[in-house]
Amino acid sequence: MFAVYAARIDRDQPLAGLELGERPAPEARPGWSTVTVKAASLNHHDLWSLRGVGLAEDKLPMILGCDAAGVDEDGNEVVLHSVIGQSGHGVGPKEPRSILTERYQGTFAEQVAVPTWNILPKPKELSFEEAACLPTAWLTAYRMLFTNAGVRPGDSVLVQGAGGGVATAAIVLGKAAGLRVFATSRDEAKRKRAVELGAVEALESGARLPQRVDAVIETVGAATWSHSVKSLKPGGTLVISGATSGDRPSHAELTRIFFLELKVVGSTMGTKDELEDLLAFCAATGVRPVIDEVLPMDRAREGFERLASGEQFGKVVLTNP
Numbered sequence: 001m002f003a004v005y006a007a008r009i010d011r012d013q014p015l016a017g018l019e020l021g022e023r024p025a026p027e028a029r030p031g032w033s034t035v036t037v038k039a040a041s042l043n044h045h046d047l048w049s050l051r052g053v054g055l056a057e058d059k060l061p062m063i064l065g066c067d068a069a070g071v072d073e074d075g076n077e078v079v080l081h082s083v084i085g086q087s088g089h090g091v092g093p094k095e096p097r098s099i100l101t102e103r104y105q106g107t108f109a110e111q112v113a114v115p116t117w118n119i120l121p122k123p124k125e126l127s128f129e130e131a132a133c134l135p136t137a138w139l140t141a142y143r144m145l146f147t148n149a150g151v152r153p154g155d156s157v158l159v160q161g162a163g164g165g166v167a168t169a170a171i172v173l174g175k176a177a178g179l180r181v182f183a184t185s186r187d188e189a190k191r192k193r194a195v196e197l198g199a200v201e202a203l204e205s206g207a208r209l210p211q212r213v214d215a216v217i218e219t220v221g222a223a224t225w226s227h228s229v230k231s232l233k234p235g236g237t238l239v240i241s242g243a244t245s246g247d248r249p250s251h252a253e254l255t256r257i258f259f260l261e262l263k264v265v266g267s268t269m270g271t272k273d274e275l276e277d278l279l280a281f282c283a284a285t286g287v288r289p290v291i292d293e294v295l296p297m298d299r300a301r302e303g304f305e306r307l308a309s310g311e312q313f314g315k316v317v318l319t320n321p
Contacts, residue, residue: 001025003109004300005063006050014050015304026113031090033072033116039132040068040107042307042316054102065107066100069122069131077122079131080114081272090115123283133289133315137165141173142278143270144239149215153178156213158231160184161220162194163313168290170217171197176287182209193313225249229256237263290314
């Protein structure tokens with residue numbers, strides 16, 4: 001079957017290890033199901049995999065892609081929860097959790113195999129392309145906001161780095177949930193788009209906010225860390241799920257953190273139940289993922305290049321006929 005995969009690890013030029021071509025189709029195994037992929041979305045995790053982060057050399061070649069929506073063996077339209085081993089269904093009892101493309105082949109192919117437990121019904125209100133955006137970036141944002149930040153309608157939130165998949169999701173979900181959302185970006189066009197999506201104001205990176213906020217959604221890391229900490233109210237919560245600019249800020253702001261009793265919470269992906277809630281939320285409210293570009297699977301390299309450039313606003317989606 002046709003697939004998009006990591007053939008080599010290159011930490012400096014990750015796209016040098018990206019290949020498109022034929023790979024073996026999934027083999028049947030007890031407790032697992034094969035899904036015909038209709039749409040799959042790119043994440044920064046795919047670029048990190050090409051750098052060897054979370055992907056060992058002995059696992060190569062590895063089909064990339066964490067997210068997918070498609071059709072199961074019985075003809076049902078489905079969405080995949082990409083955290084494997086979270087419940088023990090379909091994997092060894094002592095196997096630690098991972099996500100697709102770390103231990104198991106991913107979704108950028110005609111077919112993908114996952115534990116049957118990891119398959120959820122796709123709401124009829126969502127297209128395959130929309131549903132394929134939810135299991136990683138949108139689920140991450142959902143958990144960051146509603147589980148780990150614990151915000152409620154009327155609270156204020158700062159979303160750093162408008163334009164990325166998680167940040168875009170946090171703006172849309174926050175607006176839909178009645179939050180007062182502020183956003184930042186270095187790019188004027190992205191700031192304008194953030195306001196169109198529901199941010200009450202979008203500012204340049206590092207700019208002083210009109211007010212301190214109850215929570216910060218942080219995916220940028222070192223470049224915005226100090227600003228994130230300084231933007232919080234006393235007792236506020238900073239939730240971090242990524243560090244695209246690096247994980248070693250020049251100033252950790254420890255004094256401010258302990259003196260103002262701030263909370264710093266790490267967040268990774270989300271549970272199957274949270275994904276089910278997110279799907280239902282989107283179906284019921286009309287909230288839809290922001291899609292930057294849809295490309296056929298055989299043009300995947302263009303999608304990777306766009307993601308690597310940082311020019312995208314929202315999700316890049318790959319489709320099969």
